Amino acid sequence: MNYAVEMLNISKQYPGTLANDDVSIKIKKGSVVCLVGENGAGKSTLMNILYGLQKPTTGEIRINDKPVTFNSSLDALKNNIGMVHQHFMLVEELSVLENVILGMEPTKSLYIDYDKAKKEIKKLMRSNGINIPVNELIGNLPVGVQQKVEIIKTLYRGVDILILDEPTAVLTPQETNDLFKNIRELSSQGKTIIFITHKLDEVMEVSDHIIVMRKGKVVGEMNTCDTDKYQLAEYMVGKKLPPVMDRKEIQGSPVIELENVSIKQNNGLYSLKNINLTINEGEVLGIAGISGNGQGELARVIAGMTKPTKGKILLENKDITNKNRKERLLQGISYIPADRKKEGLCMQWSIAQNSIAGYHVMPKFLKKILGFKFLDENKINDKAKEMINQFDIRTPSHNTNVNDLSGGNQQKVVIARETKVNNPKLLIAAEPTRGVDIGAISFIHNYIIELRNSKTAALIISSDLDEIFTLSDTIAVLYEGEIVCKLKANEVTREELGLYMAGSKRQEDIDE
Amino acid sequence: MNRNKILKELGKPLFAIIISLLIGALLIIPTGTSPIEAYSLLFKGAFGTWQGFCSSLAKATPLLFTGLAAAYAFRAGVFNIGVEGQLYFGAITAALVGVYLPALPAYISVPICLIAAMIVGMIWAFIPAILNIKLDISIFITCIMLNSIAQLFSNYLATYPFKGELPIGATYKIGENSILPKLAGPMNDLNLGFVLAILVAIILHILLFKTKFGYESRASGISSSFSKYIGINAAKRTVIIVMISGAIAGLAGAEQVMGVNYRYISDISNGLGYTGITVALLAKNNPLGCIITAIFFGALNNGAIQMEVMSNISRDLISSVQAVMIVFIAADFAINSIKSRKKNNLKTKNKKGDNIC
Amino acid sequence: SSENNDSTDKTIKVALITSSGGLGDRSFNDSAHEGFKKAEEELGVEIKVIEPQSTADYLQSLKLASSADYDFIMAVGNDWGDAINSVIPNYPDKKFAGVNVDCTGDNLAVARFADHEGSFLVGALASLMSKSGTVGFIGGMDIPGINRFAVGYEEGAKYVNPDIKVLPTYVGSFADPSKGKEFAVQLIDEDADVIYHAASKSGEGLFEALKEKEGVYGIGVDQDQDYIVEGKILTSMVKNVGNAAYDFIKQVKEDTFTSGEKIYGLAENGVGITELKYTKDIIPQEVLDQLDTIKQDIIDGKITVTDVFNK
């Protein structure tokens, strides 16, 4: 049999963690293989080893039946292996063109031959149905386009084996579709693709073959046509997932009201325009929409991180428009930001330190000595331990740096803090399950519904429509900074929502 | 586990010191002195006698202040390389206030001088901070320029408008009541400033690690987006932090005037601010760690004087050795070897850990 | 070290503590060092040089030297006053010497050099030798210790030619020869054709400039610097710190050391000009004669030169 990739008896020992434990995988040429498994299962580690970024402690790699040893990604590239990382490896300050050719620049005498590079890249784009302005700076491009740049970057290097580590975590459904089209195209050209994801629909849609990992080991391997989502989920988590929790019927009073809220940007454009919305006690409002249409701004303006240029925000009928972030946070507006690494957590800090972030000013974490107020470490640690227990955060101790937690567990820390430290009246959750494994997703979803059932109002922003449907009582769609529809979740279909999101439809009389 | 960690923490600098002393020995041999003799003089000078030890502490004092000033700013994410300039203005201020203040009891006039120095250090630090926030000018470049300006201007003040009785660019002696009392006899520079510096270190430690303010400072030092998320006004924070740092730097200058020279003398700092940055960084910006690194530096400097007086080795040689030492202490050679050694232990440990989860 | 009686048996140990400028200034620190070396050779004493890095090291250095077994310690530099005052009373058995400091003590001798008188003399020489009517001065820093030279120089220049233009400049550092040279070039651009420096290492820049420019002369300072650019340095305003040092050591050795102030002016040959080894042919005899007259007038008090220190 002719395998493109064989990784045999690979083990990888990090200080404190055995990330890969005697893993063997074989991948056929021209196939699309999905690597799935819970957070921290060792998927990224395994792929980093294949890409030469990490050296295996033991084990052997064969590419096209030839044994190889990689000392750096240069060696992997030489063997026509390319990788698109979970966190893009792009230089925002440079142009698309420069990013693509970086490390493999064509030269004419001493200079970089930009013309030749441009021609080549345009050709590559054409044959893969991608169209990106090559002179644009990466920083000016949306994530989905950046993703494409990453793919072009690997194609430009002439790779035959392409590794994609959670490429869809930050993509919109539309962008994901585009990506899948590209993947199928590549696969039809005979390229081998290894794809890491936590989204089982994607697995079913795009792959030929599935490898499941848990705790550093391969625990299952199957052809996609032989399995289904549910079986796969069981494989991954090792047990059946609990069903989504029932919703209680709740009639509540308004918690948060936005009246004509607008934000005008420096360039004169509106990122939010005349937003009117109300969320009641026990109501989950899901914001759907293609990212970049103001969802982030909406969350931030309610959380108090940006000021509206116009309009009013009321919390339980009190005007809080001029209250800053800190005041709102203490008054019960919790916010789970989309980017946990940049915003939600201080990665170099311990779980305990992170567990009070923002709430560290609350009297319950302070003690008085000689009339001065100091942080009370005992109480902080207790809180952290409590959170770890309640949320089943996998960690050696509350003093562990959050940087050493897996993505799902990091997310749990944020959620625990935002819901357990202060009783939130309103929970804003942006992409609450991004990059999180299905076990944790199920946990988080159920937890949010539980909060709702106990009368917390929630605003959920997600690019994952399934998530929106699972969680929401009401769904609103943002398009170019405006709310174009607001509907009961059980009265709308995905297809209809799609039309609103694309901007091709608009509700006539949005209630309120 | 804990003991291993302590051993590792101690072993590293020890290794660095030994290596650099060996390198130093190679340099000493051509001078005709035996390295062993030289080093024993160095050590004796630094720690051998009570007076010598006190002198080491005296030399450590300004470095502790500047180190703390730098460490505090670094912790909060601001690269305050302007410590040197803030020190100069602190020094000249303490001198002028000390000279021209009417005679008051010491418990009034000493604090007045110190506070004046702190305020001026603060104001001088405020400039780069505010320029950074309002006009987005790099704190780094303004600080470097302001350092030179502060030094030249202080020298000018001491040479012209406020020149004292000495035939050099120096102010008059400060009043008796503004002097920081000596702690180890009249001929030892160790003065109350050292105690003050230790106090500042402890206060900073508490401020950084035990208070809301410190929590927020450290947050903004690590990630501006995170600190914004938890409701901190990063701009305002930067200004406050740099100003506190400037105040401590001002104290460094005040100590040199009120405890050592009793007047401002041109070029009084001679790079204390820059050395302070190293003191801070070697201590990983930990205020209490700064006490150790500052004393280490102070001891080396002081021991070097002793060695120079007692042998025919000049102090330059020791500053070269000291430089090598600093680099070796800062370097992390152990990374690879320790990792590979631990590998086996961990494998078993990890398996056990699995059950716990 | 207390037994001083049988000084013949015991080698005397003497220490020189330089100013923070350190050795190698080809100026007063080096000059003092010369004196010490001469004493080492001729008197058989054991010498030691200590170079503090900054004024903050002064007290510590002097104290350590005093508590070590040196019989005599000389600290050179105008800025030693405070350290000397606080240390020497504690070591009544030791002998100390300072230069130009306002200190007194039973065990302290202070050499006072009349820098201004010597500078007056070379100012006059500069003025007499200048064809352009402009002479320059390069000081290390604008501080009293240097202005003493500047003022004396200017008075001397104006004394022989009231119309002469004297351009004083200050490098801003004693250790920046590159800038020193640039100042010299600037002065030459402004037509100065004789330039006197009192700028320690920065003054080296002047000599570098002289090598390149024709028709311009320099005047050295503190030590005989004439040899540095032969024939282009008219003379040097020699300040015999070395002589003073040698004298002190000799007194210590012969047990005739007396405390108090010792003036080293023109009269005492403490300051003066060199023997003009390379420039005898360049300087006309009548100029030399005139200088002799001026020198005598200063010694006789017919000319009084302003001493900045006494202002």
Next chain:
Amino acid sequence: MLDLITSVLETTLRLLPPILLAGFGGLITQRIKLVNLGLEGFMLIGAFVAVVMSYFTGSALIALLVTCFICGLMGLLFAIFNIKYKADNIVVSVAINMFALGITKYFLNILFGVRGAFSSPKIIGFSTIDLPFLENIPILSAFAHQSIILYLSILILIVLQITLFKTKIGLRIRATGPNSMAVQTAGVNVFKLKCMVLTASGILCGIGGAYLSLGQLTMFTDNMTNGRGYVAMAASNFGNAMPVGTSLGALLFGFTDAVTMKAQLYGFPPQLIQILPYLVTVLTLIGVGVYKKRKSKRRLIANE
């Protein structure tokens, strides 16, 4: 008046090379996100090695080459300690400055038995490039007799500009600062790249130092760089790590320095006027900052 300008310009040009070259050294390290406070130390060592080699070999060229070699080596050591052994770059650079100060004094004494300063007729300096036809043209005559190193630094400016923006190594350097992981995963050996940059930084500073001791002067004195390294860093910061910007920064500083020197001759008080170059730099930065801010505000209003 024209004479005055010419003379000031001439001085500016003579003061320029060390700041310019070290500024370039700072610029390239700034590009890989390293603060290299060690420019001063590299320069001092450069100045020293140049004098020593020139003295012993009698050839300024050999001196320059050896200087480049030694300073490059120092840069490489910096890189190894900083990148491989993770020593903080500020710590390493402060140590380098300290080391340079001490070791040059030490070897001055060991090699020549002197302290503080060393000059000798055996030290051969760099030659100047004489352009006699410029001598009588106002302003341009400032260029009539300038050191070959000045022209070398102009050449380096051009080479640097081209290297940074036209060649592959330049692209990689520009990418390393903002995101070195991206460069690493693109298959570039970032460690090697950084080593190269720091080596080059050392070499550039070395040439700058050699200019001080063999170009402008033919001697060595202790600490003869006298803070130029810091000014150079400021220049590279001033110029946003752009070669031309850095040159402008260095020129601005050199020019105000030259003006203040000249001003002394016209009776301005020397002590205060020495502050001017630093003050002017800060004021220029403020001016530029205010201008930028106004511009963005104006754009905002225009968009209303």
